[in-house]
Amino acid sequence: MAVFTRPRQAxxxxxxxGLALSATACGTGDDKKSSKAGSAECxxxxxxxxxxxxxxxIYASIRDAEADLLERSWSxxxxxxxxxxxxxxSGEFEAQLPVRVDGGNAPDIAFVPQPGLVKRFADxxxxxxxxxxTKALAEQNMPADWLKYGTVNGTLYxxxxxxxxxxxxxxxxxxxxxxxxxxxxxxxxxxxLSDKIAASGxxxxxxxxxxxxxxxxxxxxxxEDVILRTQGPEVYDxxxxxxxxxxxxxxxxxxxxxxxxxxxxxxVNGGFGGVKxxxxxxxxxxxxxxxTGKCAMHRQASFYANxxxxxxxxxxxxxxxxFYFPTIDPAKGKPVLGAGEFVVGYADRPEVQAVQTxxxxxxxxxxxxxxxxxxxxxxxxxxxxxxxxxxKLSVQILQDKTGTFRFDGSDLxxxxxxxxxxxxxxxxxxxxxATAPVLQGIESSWPK
Amino acid sequence: MEFDFADQQPKFLMLMYGLVAFVxxxxxxxxxxxxxxxxxxxxxxAQLVAxxxxxxxxxxxxxxxxxxxALFFLLPTLLLLTIGLVVPAIRTVLLSLMNGDSTEWVxxxxxxxxxxxxxxxxxxxxxxxxxxxxxxxxxxxxxxYAVLVDKARFEAVAKSLIFLPMAxxxxxxxxxxxxxxxxxxxxxxIGLLNQIVVxxxxxxxxxxLESPLNTLLLIVIMIWIQAGFAMVVLSAAIKAIPGxxxxxxxxxxxxxxxxxxxITMPSIRPALIVVMVTLTIATLKVFDIVRTSTNGNYxxxxxxxxxxxxxxxxxxSGQGSALAVFLFILVIPVVIYQxxxxxxxxxx
Numbered sequence: 001m002a003v004f005t006r007p008r009q010a011x012x013x014x015x016x017x018g019l020a021l022s023a024t025a026c027g028t029g030d031d032k033k034s035s036k037a038g039s040a041e042c043x044x045x046x047x048x049x050x051x052x053x054x055x056x057x058i059y060a061s062i063r064d065a066e067a068d069l070l071e072r073s074w075s076x077x078x079x080x081x082x083x084x085x086x087x088x089x090s091g092e093f094e095a096q097l098p099v100r101v102d103g104g105n106a107p108d109i110a111f112v113p114q115p116g117l118v119k120r121f122a123d124x125x126x127x128x129x130x131x132x133x134t135k136a137l138a139e140q141n142m143p144a145d146w147l148k149y150g151t152v153n154g155t156l157y158x159x160x161x162x163x164x165x166x167x168x169x170x171x172x173x174x175x176x177x178x179x180x181x182x183x184x185x186x187x188x189x190x191x192x193l194s195d196k197i198a199a200s201g202x203x204x205x206x207x208x209x210x211x212x213x214x215x216x217x218x219x220x221x222x223x224e225d226v227i228l229r230t231q232g233p234e235v236y237d238x239x240x241x242x243x244x245x246x247x248x249x250x251x252x253x254x255x256x257x258x259x260x261x262x263x264x265x266x267x268v269n270g271g272f273g274g275v276k277x278x279x280x281x282x283x284x285x286x287x288x289x290x291x292t293g294k295c296a297m298h299r300q301a302s303f304y305a306n307x308x309x310x311x312x313x314x315x316x317x318x319x320x321x322x323f324y325f326p327t328i329d330p331a332k333g334k335p336v337l338g339a340g341e342f343v344v345g346y347a348d349r350p351e352v353q354a355v356q357t358x359x360x361x362x363x364x365x366x367x368x369x370x371x372x373x374x375x376x377x378x379x380x381x382x383x384x385x386x387x388x389x390x391x392k393l394s395v396q397i398l399q400d401k402t403g404t405f406r407f408d409g410s411d412l413x414x415x416x417x418x419x420x421x422x423x424x425x426x427x428x429x430x431x432x433x434a435t436a437p438v439l440q441g442i443e444s445s446w447p448k
Numbered sequence: 449m450e451f452d453f454a455d456q457q458p459k460f461l462m463l464m465y466g467l468v469a470f471v472x473x474x475x476x477x478x479x480x481x482x483x484x485x486x487x488x489x490x491x492x493x494a495q496l497v498a499x500x501x502x503x504x505x506x507x508x509x510x511x512x513x514x515x516x517x518a519l520f521f522l523l524p525t526l527l528l529l530t531i532g533l534v535v536p537a538i539r540t541v542l543l544s545l546m547n548g549d550s551t552e553w554v555x556x557x558x559x560x561x562x563x564x565x566x567x568x569x570x571x572x573x574x575x576x577x578x579x580x581x582x583x584x585x586x587x588x589x590x591x592x593y594a595v596l597v598d599k600a601r602f603e604a605v606a607k608s609l610i611f612l613p614m615a616x617x618x619x620x621x622x623x624x625x626x627x628x629x630x631x632x633x634x635x636x637x638i639g640l641l642n643q644i645v646v647x648x649x650x651x652x653x654x655x656x657l658e659s660p661l662n663t664l665l666l667i668v669i670m671i672w673i674q675a676g677f678a679m680v681v682l683s684a685a686i687k688a689i690p691g692x693x694x695x696x697x698x699x700x701x702x703x704x705x706x707x708x709x710x711i712t713m714p715s716i717r718p719a720l721i722v723v724m725v726t727l728t729i730a731t732l733k734v735f736d737i738v739r740t741s742t743n744g745n746y747x748x749x750x751x752x753x754x755x756x757x758x759x760x761x762x763x764x765s766g767q768g769s770a771l772a773v774f775l776f777i778l779v780i781p782v783v784i785y786q787x788x789x790x791x792x793x794x795x796x
Contacts, residue, residue: 095760120763124549213761215745273633273654279745280631280654416548416762424567427745431657441566447548447764 042080051351052082059107061093073368106346113341114411115149122152128345131353158342159360163377165394166301166337168322187328203270206295208286216423220410227254228335229328240412246443270295302394315389339408421445544769558770575750583727586671590678611676618736625669629655659747685719725786
């Protein structure tokens with residue numbers, strides 16, 4: 001039985017076609033932005049000319065306010081060159097990127113925060129090596145260490161973009177001044193200060209490692225910082241590349257040393273409860289009691305400055321600031337732990353290469369830094385363009401050629417360990433499991 | 449922030465495209481379903497008319513034509529099933545025999561890993577606990593509720609109360625229950641459970657931290673969602689029991705207890721099995737609750753959650769696929785049981 005009578009059939013067909021036509025009509029109404037090439041303000045972008053109207057897609061984990069800043073930072077570039085940048089940020093970036101790449105739907109460019117992931121894509125032959133211009137500029141502008149993290153089997157795939165310094169302990173300069181506490185510069189002073197604060201009835205430390213999907217990562221930073229300080233950068237490199245096993249006595253020793261603070265009921269966890277509250281406290285909230293006087297210190301990276309509520313003065317003489325996580329063994333130097341993201345390309349069309357070159361250029365890093373809240377290891381960054389005191393301090397540390405810099409170890413390791421068993425192991429460890437079995441478990445999970 | 453329609457134009461355009469595509473596909477299909485049989489019917493009519501006019505014997509309904517006609521409707525389904533189900537299933541099985549980045553064959557190593565790794569064994573045990581507890585308890589609750597509330601006053605209200613959680617997504621439900629289990633070290637508890645404990649003079653606890661209690665607490669969430677489903681289906685089955693049977697039993701003087709075990713239970717057996725099977729399969733696949741509440745930490749992970757982690761987050765597609773295949777194997781007997789049961793009913 002026909003549901004529609006014949007005239008109705010004609011009507012339905014006409015309706016469907018009409019709708020389709022009107023939608024396509026809307027589509028063609030899209031206006032093309034033309035470049036303003038040739039004007040004076042665009043002089044700096046001359047070398048990226050010739051790709052007017054082309055599109056480049058970028059995929060990264062940066063979202064919300066940070067993403068707005070990112071898009072503003074290259075607005076001048078898109079206006080002058082006519083290259084349209086289609087940016088997309090995702091909270092599921094690490095899981096979605098492989099799915100998209102394997103599914104043949106790779107973005108042109110991705111900002112990958114884990115060198116381990118860069119290696120995985122490079123090994124699978126998915127990444128394009130950098131263009132000659134980008135490579136030359138990167139070698140000129142970036143420190144050699146940083147380039148090393150973007151290099152796989154001798155080929156440079158990833159250009160470092162943003163960076164952060166992780167070896168910081170947040171504290172309240174106001175509180176320290178009131179109580180007459182000194183900023184410690186050695187591990188022994190740090191422990192002495194912690195004991196003093198604990199005796200005064202306040203919890204010296206607050207820690208939180210809850211981070212949704214990524215719960216556990218702040219604890220791995222603790223371990224990495226301590227290994228760098230007790231064993232030095234050489235052992236650290238062996239450890240991250242599986243040159244020594246995860247349960248090597250040197251690593252056990254470092255983990256136990258971190259545990260002397262993290263698993264000490266007298267020291268943690270200011271305002272949140274006992275040691276076990278560490279795993280369920282969001283890392284974003286964990287350091288806030290520093291400003292309310294419930295705890296005194298919180299070890300976290302430079303980007304933690306953004307977490308303090310509006311009106312908090314983040315400065316050397318303000319409500320919150322950070323000091324360098326003290327050295328343990330003076331013979332091992334003054335190591336700095338940090339991280340950052342790498343620009344990798346899944347396409348090597350000329351306009352994609354132009355964007356990659358631009359992102360490593362002095363123009364870009366300075367225009368991004370001027371918008372605030374951003375640090376890079378790029379040595380073309382003029383420190384005068386960095387406004388916040390903590391970012392200034394971070395840039396000084398990153399540009400200090402005498403310092404030893406090491407990249408976040410868990411990001412260097414294969415994901416199964418670095419963002420899998422290492423994180424999970426730390427959670428078990430903080431919940432009371434002993435050091436040895438935890439490290440043994442992580443060791444046995446290293447992909448063969 | 450102000451909402452600027454002009455800025456959002458691409459999104460609206462996308463929405464428009466989606467709507468048009470939907471109308472085209474669904475409308476087109478409806479049209480086909482309408483036009484094609486109508487065309488056949490008209491032809492048949494014309495043939496019949498022609499035959500009756502000329503006085504020739506009536507043409508027989510061409511059997512073969514009907515086969516082609518059936519195939520015409522079957523083909524898209526078969527095609528989509530192949531693309532969407534058969535091919536991925538075969539590919540998953542193949543991937544489960546390969547290493548993490550699918551470059552080498554490793555035989556059954558990934559399956560060995562499933563049963564030897566401590567963390568994995570924990571995952572399997574957790575899944576087993578889920579499958580044992582959720583269908584039994586949810587169906588039990590649903591059944592008791594359905595019986596108690598049957599023909600009571602305000603039956604509709606009482607039923608909708610327990611059915612409401614069904615309307616909430618798993619993720620939403622997990623977030624709600626996360627607040628119930630929330631913990632604050634000192635000061636005011638924001639979690640309902642801890643507030644109750646504190647007001648009764650106890651110490652607040654971190655509920656989701658202690659294994660195996662945490663797995664049971666997550667199971668509570670699933671039961672909360674699914675008991676309503678069980679209740680609705682079973683209640684319908686109870687109402688479908690023929691009135692004369694109940695009346696005859698009453699005349700024979702059964703006690704309520706006998707009524708339940710001798711009349712109600714045997715009558716609703718098929719519905720009970722359907723509910724149990726559906727819940728078992730749903731529970732085997734549970735993912736959202738675990739991922740939202742604990743992300744599989746503190747020994748609460750289950751197969752589906754671990755599968756996602758291994759395949760997509762750790763880049764170990766071999767181990768992830770092995771977990772997927774194992775999950776598939778676990779579901780098969782349940783499905784077979786269900787099919788056999790349906791057949792028996794049809795025959796009986």
